[in-house]
Amino acid sequence: MTTDQWLIPPLPDSIPPSILSKADVLVTKTAFLAGLLAPETAACLSRQLKISDADYSRIIDGHNTDLEVLEDATNLASTQSTLGEITELRRRLIAALAHHYHLVQTQPLADGNGAMARLVVHMHFAQIGLHPQLWSLSRGIARRQEKYHAALGINDVTQERQFAGAFQRSEQASLSFIELMLDVCHEEVDYMTTALSRHQLRKSVAHAYRINSRLTDAGVSPETMPALLALLIQGSLPRTEFVTFTGLPPEIASDQLNRLINLGIVMSPPFNFQRLEVGLPAWFAQVLLPDCHLA
Incomplete structure (x- = not known):
């Protein structure tokens, strides 16, 4: 994967108010969830969720992702993937999800980019302060995997994808994916908040x-x-x-x-x-x- 592919794609010129509102509320919800847990309890929970994400990735992608792929992605993402000049918190959140869409669109999923893209989003969310270690994005995607694959234009995760013209995908397709992912995030944060009340x-x-x-x-x-x-x-x-x-x-x-x-x-x-x-x-x-x- 080239360094350019790690760059955050430009945000759409016009972001619907519904998406901006969902991003705003998610920031508040994740802060509330973090406030429910003592540091020791949060650390225990984080370890368990990290282990569970591997199981959910197998459900989402239909295969085990090579650990070397994830290690390489982690190393590169830690130095290359930043949210750049975006300062507004809700737009940083939206940009993180747009980055996920961009990464999956530019490389074959069979090479591990599904799990890798989710890992990068996790890192972005941590930078933003959404406490992603306390809830599982992968669990939410696994529960909506058909919609997730459809939003990415993937009909069968076991087949090699053709990416000719991927960069010409419409702005609306990207926004639809972002809105789906925001819904997933809200569901998972709500689930954890209820369970840990x-x-x-x-x-x-x-x-x-x-x-x-x-x-x-x-x-x-x-x-x-x-x-x-x-x-x-x-x-x-x-x-x-x-x-x-x-x-x-x-x-x-x-x-x-x-x-x-x-x-x-x-x-x-x-x-x-x-x-x-x-x-x-x-x-x-x-x-x-x-x-x-x-x-």
Whole structure:
């Protein structure tokens, strides 16, 4: 791929108000989502979503993307792909999605450009401050893959594409793709915001304590639920505070804590035995995000 292909294409002369409005609102929504999560919880979630994106890419592209392709793309994108002179936040967001369209249109998808283009958008979104590590664009595209492929002019992701005349694609086609992607982004941010709200977290954790075999087989007591919920929300707690939250006698509470640590839901940092941090193994992340491929 040539360096020129990494340049952001010019934005359309006239962007519909509906697209500008969706871009504006998305900025607000992602900031709200980030505010829901403590740094420790956000870091755990980010690791799980990064792993899940590989599964979603296989669904979207119909094949595994060569890791070397993604590594090369990451290295080049980190030095070449910038949003240039665009200063207005919502237009930077729109430009990032236009860049995705441009990248897929200029190279065969079979060579890995689908996953690569999504990776570049992720990097753009991070630069803009949309916290893309806390929600999955790939999940949203996988749920709308037929519309995604149609918007890109791809009828069969297993067939090699012909790109003659790709640069003559209409401005309207690019805008239609951008609007679709904005809808996808909104759906995914809304999904994560709902799933990680205090109300839904409480319901999900309570449900897990009732039916999850890992918890019951490990002998985890329902009395530990308030303490675990507090840890999920706050990200970390003093060990003594966690024990107090359980309402159990100290010895029993310590035993229960060890059971949660053995399950990986609670972490005890080796450098600070007196403090606990949240853990998010794939099976427990699936409890909180049941519609995600996290296991």
